[in-house]
Amino acid sequence: MxxxxxxxxxxxxxxxxxxxxxxxxxxxxxxxxxxxxxQLRALGSYLRAVGEQLDSRTEAVADILADPDD
Structure with a gap:
């Protein structure tokens, strides 16, 4: 584990x-x-989406690590 x-x-x-x-x-x-x-606006939207996805992945990993039964 x-x-x-x-x-x-x-x-x-x-x-x-x-x-x-x-x-x-x-x-x-x-x-x-x-x-x-x-193009700058499109890039800004893309970077926000990437940031949200990374936040989501971080939360998912934190949840997995917080559950000692896994």
């Missing part, structure tokens, strides 16, 4: 690092060559 919990936390941390890296690359790209406002 501890191994499984550690593996789940490691996967979540990896996902967080990957998303953070992708967002930072996008921000740098936008700073260098700003896209039209419409």
């Amino acid at each position: 501890i191994h499984r919990d550690h593996h789940m936390l490691a996967r979540l941390a990896c996902t967080h690092r990957e998303i953070t890296g992708a967002v930072l690359r996008m921000v740098r790209s936008i700073e260098e060559d700003p896209p039209p406002d419409e």
Whole structure:
């Protein structure tokens, strides 16, 4: 069980690092060559959706880790 919990936390941390890296690359790209406002709005919507999905995954992992019977 501890191994499984550690593996789940490691996967979540990896996902967080990957998303953070992708967002930072996008921000740098936008700073260098700003896209039209419409594209920025679409990107903002996309990033909000990604953030919500990551929050949901974090909550799911926390629920699993909080249940000692699994």
